[in-house]
Amino acid sequence: MTDIFEAIQRTAKRIKIAIDTKDIGYSQQENSSGETQLQLDIKCDMIIEEEFSHVASIHTIASEEKEHEMPMHKAGKYYIAYDPLDGSSLIDVNLSVGSIFGIYENAFGAKNMVAACYVVFGPRVEMVFAHHKTKLHLLQDGEFEFVKEIRLKEKGNLNAPGGTQQNWEPYHKELVDSFFSEGYRLRYSGGMVPDLHQLLLKGGGLFSYPGTADKPEGKLRKLFEVFPFAFIYKIAGGEATNGHVDLMTLSHKGIHETSACFFGSKYEIARVKEVYAKNR
Template sequence: MEDFILAFQSSAQKIQNLLKVSHTDYLSTTNSSGDNQLGIDVKADKIIEEELLSLNSVRGLCSEEKNEVIYKDYGSYFIAYDPLDGSSIISSNLSVGSIFGIYKEGFESKNIIAAAYVVYGPRLELVFANDVLSYFIYDGKSWKKQPPLKLNESGKINAPGGTQKNWSSKHKTLIDSFFQKGYRLRYSGGMVPDLHQILIKKGGLFSYPATSDAPNGKLRKLFEVFPFAFIYEKAGGGAIDGKNRLLELPINGIHDTSPCFFGSIEEINEVRRIYE
């Protein structure tokens, strides 16, 4: 896995430099999910594609910005990635990120063996999970390993995604119950910075439910949901779709979506209680 860590670190430094100088203009194209593409989305996607295809161990890769999987004739691992999660908030100068899932023998939840994400913010940071969870910060010259991240049994952060008018009454009850317990609202519109903050602060809940306008959820299983589910479980938390463990969900296409809840064990148990 060391080759993957080095590849993610290398592409992160290149994308961080790209973010400092690039405009946030939309192109005339959309990705497979129908989202308008920023020029910087496409550039970040190309940086990661070239970095990963240079690894002999990579057999195939797909991204949120691609319609199909790119395959090679050799290698053992399949990588799914979101090159620039939260790119729509770049113009507001908020933190954004990249997300990676590493799969063995094909793109299915049961095959994920490692995951990672990068945070592009005041600091450049990388979290990588396989058997253990590793945390790195780039100091401008080299990557420094930090103490591992671990969730407490519960926290005080509530990060609810989706437009409120499209929430179900059940989900409104859930979110209100956390606020009534004194949880703090922390939601930027970027999955990476919001989930990273919960990990750094050691507890809380991130939710992106099924909504009336997105009954199957909005976040993509391969690129976003499964990687963060893997990371949160390694950090001592949980990751479900409301009832079911995310890493047991089937996949019918590379751009499948799912409702998702990530958090500390007590918050996840409360989600189950209300949703069941």
């Protein structure tokens, strides 16, 4: 696992340079969702693929930017699914973005996840790596230094509601509004990584991306986004659900399959499950 952790650190340093210097215009290519890719998305994908190609313990990788998984080393045992630059469309307005990594053993799937990691590229470059504990690291003077272990409180006070409101179910809107009526503060940038990072570092709250009228199975991908953050939040003492069951109990049919998802402290997730149980 150390070799993977070190490889992710190298990718983060290189991606930081790419963000600072690379043309962020659109390419002529589309990703797995049919979205036109930014030049920077492609560059970051290539950086991660190259670094992982040197790690003998990695058997297979899967990128959010590629349609199919890619074999690496036959003798390796780890399978890594990653989103090279989540929220890359925010770069042209200078908001924080991030990279997400789900680390699986022997095969992709929530039951096989052994670690997860994300990197936030903002005013500072920070990395959160979850294995047996959820740990924060800060890039300083060219190296990542351990800062602290992250633990969530039983209840937070931040509310980060994703998805277009006109496509929400009425009961979901009522749920979101109920947290605001309790005094929760809105924190939503449109970037999954910085928003979930803020909730972690501020002690808790709720990040929600429900199934909607236009995307009933949710928008966020299980292997690249949903499972990694579910793992991170649970290791940090929080919870993660699709509204009905623990996200880490879900199966997946393909590497790009999506799910509704809610991440937060125990109090908020209990409220989510209570509301969704009444509206199955």
